[in-house]
Amino acid sequence: MKFGYFDDPSREYVITQPDTPLPWINYLGSEAYFGLISNTAGGYSFYKDARLRRLTRYRYNNSPLDMGGRYLYLRDNNTGKYWSPTWMPTCVKLDEYECRHGQGYTVITSKLNGIKSSARYFVPLGESLEIWQMTLTNESASESDLSLFSAIEFCLWDANDDATNFQRNYSIGQVEVADDVIYHKTEYRERRDHFAYFACSEKLAGFDTMRETFQGAYHGWNEPCVVDSGKSGNSIANGWQPIGSHHVKVHLKAGEQKQVIFILGYQENPKEDKFDPPGSQIINKKRAKQALEKYLLPVNADKAFADLREYWTTLLGKMQVTTPDEHTNRMVNIWNAYQCMVTFNMSRSASYFESGIGRGMGFRDSNQDLLGFVHMIPGRARERILDIAATQLKDGGAFHQYQPLTKRGNNDVGSGFNDDPLWLVLGVAAYIKESGDWSILEEPVQYENEPGTESPLYEHLQRSIQYTLDRLGPNNLPLIGRADWNDCLNLNCFSDTPGQSFQTTTNKDGKVAESVFIAGLFVLACSEMKGLAEHYVERQKSNVGHLTFDVRPSTFYTNAAAGMEKTAWAAGWDGDWFRRAYDDFGHVLGSKENTEGRIFIEPQGICVMAGLGVENGNAVKALNSVAEHLATPHGIVLQQPAFSQYYLHLGEISSYPPGYKENAGIFCHTNPWIMIAEAVVGRGDKAFDYYKRINPSAREEISELHKCEPYVYAQMIAGRDAATHGEAKNSWLTGTAAWNYVAITQYILGICPSLDGLEINPVIPEKWDGFKATRKYRGVTYHITVTNPKHVCKGVEKVMVNGRQVEGSLICAEKGAGEVNVEVVMG
Ligand code: GLC
Numbered sequence: 001m002k003f004g005y006f007d008d009p010s011r012e013y014v015i016t017q018p019d020t021p022l023p024w025i026n027y028l029g030s031e032a033y034f035g036l037i038s039n040t041a042g043g044y045s046f047y048k049d050a051r052l053r054r055l056t057r058y059r060y061n062n063s064p065l066d067m068g069g070r071y072l073y074l075r076d077n078n079t080g081k082y083w084s085p086t087w088m089p090t091c092v093k094l095d096e097y098e099c100r101h102g103q104g105y106t107v108i109t110s111k112l113n114g115i116k117s118s119a120r121y122f123v124p125l126g127e128s129l130e131i132w133q134m135t136l137t138n139e140s141a142s143e144s145d146l147s148l149f150s151a152i153e154f155c156l157w158d159a160n161d162d163a164t165n166f167q168r169n170y171s172i173g174q175v176e177v178a179d180d181v182i183y184h185k186t187e188y189r190e191r192r193d194h195f196a197y198f199a200c201s202e203k204l205a206g207f208d209t210m211r212e213t214f215q216g217a218y219h220g221w222n223e224p225c226v227v228d229s230g231k232s233g234n235s236i237a238n239g240w241q242p243i244g245s246h247h248v249k250v251h252l253k254a255g256e257q258k259q260v261i262f263i264l265g266y267q268e269n270p271k272e273d274k275f276d277p278p279g280s281q282i283i284n285k286k287r288a289k290q291a292l293e294k295y296l297l298p299v300n301a302d303k304a305f306a307d308l309r310e311y312w313t314t315l316l317g318k319m320q321v322t323t324p325d326e327h328t329n330r331m332v333n334i335w336n337a338y339q340c341m342v343t344f345n346m347s348r349s350a351s352y353f354e355s356g357i358g359r360g361m362g363f364r365d366s367n368q369d370l371l372g373f374v375h376m377i378p379g380r381a382r383e384r385i386l387d388i389a390a391t392q393l394k395d396g397g398a399f400h401q402y403q404p405l406t407k408r409g410n411n412d413v414g415s416g417f418n419d420d421p422l423w424l425v426l427g428v429a430a431y432i433k434e435s436g437d438w439s440i441l442e443e444p445v446q447y448e449n450e451p452g453t454e455s456p457l458y459e460h461l462q463r464s465i466q467y468t469l470d471r472l473g474p475n476n477l478p479l480i481g482r483a484d485w486n487d488c489l490n491l492n493c494f495s496d497t498p499g500q501s502f503q504t505t506t507n508k509d510g511k512v513a514e515s516v517f518i519a520g521l522f523v524l525a526c527s528e529m530k531g532l533a534e535h536y537v538e539r540q541k542s543n544v545g546h547l548t549f550d551v552r553p554s555t556f557y558t559n560a561a562a563g564m565e566k567t568a569w570a571a572g573w574d575g576d577w578f579r580r581a582y583d584d585f586g587h588v589l590g591s592k593e594n595t596e597g598r599i600f601i602e603p604q605g606i607c608v609m610a611g612l613g614v615e616n617g618n619a620v621k622a623l624n625s626v627a628e629h630l631a632t633p634h635g636i637v638l639q640q641p642a643f644s645q646y647y648l649h650l651g652e653i654s655s656y657p658p659g660y661k662e663n664a665g666i667f668c669h670t671n672p673w674i675m676i677a678e679a680v681v682g683r684g685d686k687a688f689d690y691y692k693r694i695n696p697s698a699r700e701e702i703s704e705l706h707k708c709e710p711y712v713y714a715q716m717i718a719g720r721d722a723a724t725h726g727e728a729k730n731s732w733l734t735g736t737a738a739w740n741y742v743a744i745t746q747y748i749l750g751i752c753p754s755l756d757g758l759e760i761n762p763v764i765p766e767k768w769d770g771f772k773a774t775r776k777y778r779g780v781t782y783h784i785t786v787t788n789p790k791h792v793c794k795g796v797e798k799v800m801v802n803g804r805q806v807e808g809s810l811i812c813a814e815k816g817a818g819e820v821n822v823e824v825v826m827g
């Protein structure tokens with residue numbers, strides 16, 4: 001069953017009924033000011049950090065779902081009847097309803113009793129404010145006398161404190177109302193230099209800033225007293241719960257239309273210029289007023305919206321494809337790329353499932369996210385890499401997480417996730433392959449954010465590799481530490497106390513438990529380092545004259561990788577698949593010797609991606625085992641058989657009921673590794689089949705089962721051991737976005753940036769006649785046409801660049817070449 005449809009030419013998903021299985025959300029903002037918005041206008045806004053600078057309240061895990069939002073109410077003053085034009089919170093049945101989610105904006109249109117309304121929500125580029133453009137049309141035959149109310153509830157900035165510290169919070173709320181603008185200034189009187197403002201383009205009939213007055217103490221957002229009576233209280237909040245509500249009277253003749261604009265904004269003032277007049281306690285509103293003057297005018301709001309559309313046309317225009325599969329086209333061209341940008345902005349902080357108060361930016365997560373957005377915003381990817389690298393520890397390890405506002409490593413979680421540093425190598429390599437910007441390797445970067453510890457980024461990468469080499473276990477495999485990619489495989493933390501953190505209550509010395517996954521990742525990272533060393537150290541030696549550290553030759557990495565491969569075959573190969581790990585007792589995991597957890601997906605993906613077994617046939621064997629033991633119609637589960645009970649020596653993985661999350665759920669992040677691995681062994685049909693199984697657009701028809709948004713990937717789909725097999729959770733903020741983007745664009749369609757240029761090597765379904773792609777790369781636009789006359793999965797017979805045949809499949813046009821036509825004939 002579907003709850004909407006894709007409107008591809010508009011790049012929108014159109015939701016046609018408001019009661020979707022879960023709130024289907026979207027994001028507003030792309031730089032500093034952000035918001036979540038659901039298909040019924042639920043959600044909240046924040047500035048930079050969803051925990052520390054939250055503007056409005058939202059109630060997670062509430063019943064009914066999705067409480068708190070950007071609410072509007074319409075009241076027919078003749079009958080006293082009122083409704084929500086975005087359906088929530090009144091849930092009055094509408095005659096028409098439609099929500100269009102686009103890139104950075106959402107438009108909710110509805111109609112009741114002849115009154116049509118359309119609310120467009122977005123954040124203008126470069127601004128710290130959001131615009132709600134509400135257009136009302138009287139499509140009835142008679143004149144209407146309406147009241148339009150807005151309503152938001154302010155958050156007292158620190159969302160965690162806001163939800164817990166009531167003994168203080170009930171006394172600190174403060175607002176000002178001046179010239180019909182509502183200002184929220186809690187704590188501005190003391191250390192804060194920022195406030196929020198909420199304004200309306202029309203003259204007000206009234207306003208409210210006290211929730212109790214607006215709603216009534218025992219009423220909900222669905223039946224606020226003020227809307228019910230049609231009369232605002234003009235209340236001024238002193239403590240308790242400050243809100244913002246405007247009341248506008250709208251008279252519309254039959255056929256008449258009117259636009260009302262609301263603006264919610266965030267403003268900082270220089271500390272010495274906080275008050276006006278100086279010495280008073282009154283907010284200096286000068287800066288906020290400038291923004292209001294501009295954006296309360298429809299013409300400027302429209303222009304800002306057009307600019308936002310254009311911005312996304314440019315970003316998405318970096319890669320556009322036309323393949324025989326519509327699900328592929330819309331995910332690659334629109335939604336998957338968009339989701340990658342959202343993971344860049346949000347990391348794992350704020351979604352319907354991530355509360356915005358928990359996690360900072362993950363070291364491994366952010367490096368992987370980068371793989372999916374680096375081609376759209378290489379400049380910001382560079383910045384992100386340098387921020388992440390500065391949280392690396394001197395021994396090559398890494399803070400597992402850092403806070404986006406402070407950019408400092410998070411001490412509560414600390415380090416010791418032994419895969420972390422290797423992802424930095426992959427992230428940096430991806431950046432250079434995309435941009436050709438070798439200078440990043442020479443950027444001085446601190447360790448542990450400690451001034452005076454700067455060394456070139458390249459040295460950080462060397463230490464990342466060394467970190468693994470310094471931590472090998474009894475089988476010479478890498479020690480796992482607190483966890484590797486699988487946060488829940490906690491082999492050094494025997495936790496028997498409820499509430500303890502599975503990852504950080506480490507109580508084993510960590511000298512025994514090893515990870516085959518890290519071994520594979522290490523080989524992959526070494527092959528990237530080999531490439532960098534060959535190019536950077538050996539070819540461009542002149543540039544590295546000032547390096548003070550010992551620069552290793554590329555052979556160092558070839559040898560290190562060869563050594564690890566040998567170990568992997570000796571201790572990590574089980575006969576039909578790669579093993580997963582060795583526990584603290586030295587017992588194997590992910591082997592035929594096990595009764596539960598006999599085969600895991602991660603090492604099959606990463607080892608084959610690293611090239612292991614591609615020549616000796618073991619890669620195909622491992623992938624066949626995946627197909628046999630792990631693949632389901634809804635995607636590939638993480639391991640089998642699921643753990644049927646909690647195992648002290650395995651940790652969180654066995655804490656989940658079978659079929660969910662890391663305990664044999666379809667942990668979607670890992671599926672593209674198998675797609676890539678299948679592409680590496682040349683099996684285009686299989687790679688694409690796996691791609692289709694978790695492609696959210698391809699799952700749209702089963703939305704009642706899938707439940708999450710059909711336009712973005714979710715972290716997890718319940719596995720076959722679960723009662724709800726096929727049901728997705730944790731949509732939006734997942735490494736699944738970046739990896740699927742990489743799998744489809746670089747491995748299946750095979751348009752892959754390399755250190756020397758664009759490598760074109762498709763591995764597609766046999767039945768495809770070919771496909772077309774436009775790829776902007778290092779300043780050149782490549783128009784690529786791939787034909788598949790012999791209907792093969794793999795193999796490039798001929799490549800023509802601007803009509804001339806070239807050797808091999810590496811394309812590297814001169815800078816300034818403008819537009820280049822590439823024809824690829826498979827065979
Ligand atoms: C979550 C984490 C990620 C981890 C994965 C598997 O997505 O953010 O870091 O790799 O779970 O446990």
Ligand code: GLC
Nearest residue numbers: 359486487488502652661662
């Ligand atoms: C839990 C989740 C896992 C996530 C981790 C992040 O362990 O199961 O997916 O990576 O939390 O801290």
